[in-house]
Amino acid sequence: MSLARLVDVHTHVYLPRYAALLRSRTTLPRIITSSREGKPDDRLFILDRDTGRPVGSQYWDRDEKLKFMDRHGIDMSVVSSANPWLDFLPASEAQTLATQLNEDLEQYCADSPSLSPSLKRLYGFGLLPLVPEISTAALLEAIEQISKLSHLKGIIMGTRGLGKGLDSEDLDPVWAALEKSGLVVFLHPHYGVDVEAWGEKDNGHVLPLALGFPFETTIATTRLILAGVFDRFPSLRLLLAHSGGALPQLSSRLASCIEHDPVVASRLKHDARWYLGKLYFDAVAYGPEELGFVSDVISRSQRYEAGGSVPTNTAVDRALGSRRMLFGTDHPFFPPLQPTEKWKSVVENLQAIDAVTGWGQVEKDGVRGANALSLFNLV
Known part of the structure; x- marks a missing residue:
């Protein structure tokens, strides 16, 4: 019987080279260093209306990452550079x-302790220079570079692409190369939605991060579906942050709207709900009911492959959907406000996985780690 591993697929780092760049800037994104009680005090500013958050070694020091993992029993992490990446x-x-940060991340992972003779404790998602005016050749070179770095297993990607969004046909050569390479694409938000939606009342970062980030992911993924990206590149492996945002909840409404809109009604090969079964979702949802629902939506997707009238009274095998869900922590963001040995957010996500009705031990172990080992070809 194989040993059950706990694998964190949603965990971030600002590599020292990147942090140094942020310190050198005078506009967002930036790190501002001041003095507090005679010691340097770094604060990170990355969002509009940002009041900044204190940052320290846990954001860039590998030993701090490993200490966090040890404290929470995490065997392995697939680390990604945190937003806003290179967008600015x-x-x-x-x-x-x-190119430099991909080499840095490879070294960050390669020099980490070994979990077994064939496994390291740290692997990573590389970066593409997805900015306006970049050449297709440069993007393909970056994908080739990442493919050759043995400890990088995918890329992390924001939602702006080359400035026109991820549904732009200009990205088709990139999708094709990523599909051929087998690299996993981790889709992560940064921009949220229009800040005016949050009103004038000071609610901290709750609305932009709890709602704005998942809504951004929801819109970006829907645009990919509507653009036929998953029809043209059926083997593309896309992992969605924050359990896919609101897309699982709204997927039937989306399918209905598509069917009744002459602009898009005949554009796709499948019902919109089918495509959710082609995606992967992190399990950063904090509640068993939410995780169970996402699992159900993934599981039912196979009903919609053939099209036509689909019976809705057939029981869904929730265990099937669990195979595309993976544990994450979002470290080092959102630490506890009060000193505590373990982070409540991490404990809540683990408890949520354990409490999902309809998942047996195999499914729970899968979400905790076995699914990640399979997805990243580490078994």
Whole structure:
């Protein structure tokens, strides 16, 4: 019987080279260093209306990442550079920095402790210089670079692409290369929705992050579906942050709207709900009911492959959907406000996995780690 592993697929780092860049900037995104009680005090500013958040070694020090993992019993992490990645840079600078940061992340992972003779404790998602004016050749070179770095198993991608969104046909060569490479694409938000939607009342970061980020992912993924990206590139492996945002909840409404809209009604090969079964979802949802629902939506997707009238009274095998769900922590963001040995957010996500009705031990172990080991070809 194989050993059950706990694998964190949603965990971030600002590599030292990247943090140094943020410290050198005078506009967002930036790190501002001041003095507090005679010691340097770094604060990170990345969003509009941002009041900044304190940052320290846990954001860039590998030993701090490993200490966090040890404290929470995490065997392995697939680390990704945190937003806003390279989105704010001109093309030439983004290309150079992507190459350097991918090499940095490879070293960060390669020098980590071993979990077994064939496994390291750290693997990573590389970066593409996805900015306006970048050449297709430069993007394909970055994908080739990442494919050759043995500890990088995918890429992390924001929602703006080359500035027109991820549904732009300009990205088709990128999707084709990513599909051929087998690299996993981790789709992660940064921009949220229009800040005016949150009103004038100070609610901290709750509305932009709890709602704005998942809504951004929902819209970006829907645009990919509507653009036929998953029809043209059926083997593309896309992992959605924050359990896919609101897409699982709204997928039937989406399918109905498509069917009744002459602009898109005949555009796709399948009912919109079918495509959710082609995606992967992190399990950063904090509640068993939410995880169970996402699992149900994934499981039912196979009903919609053939099209036509679909019976809705057939029981859904919730265990089937669990195979495309993976544990994550979102470290180092959102630490506890009060000193505590373990982070409540991490404990809640683990408890949620354990409490999903209809998942047996095999499914729970899958979400905790076995699914990630399979997805990233680490078994």
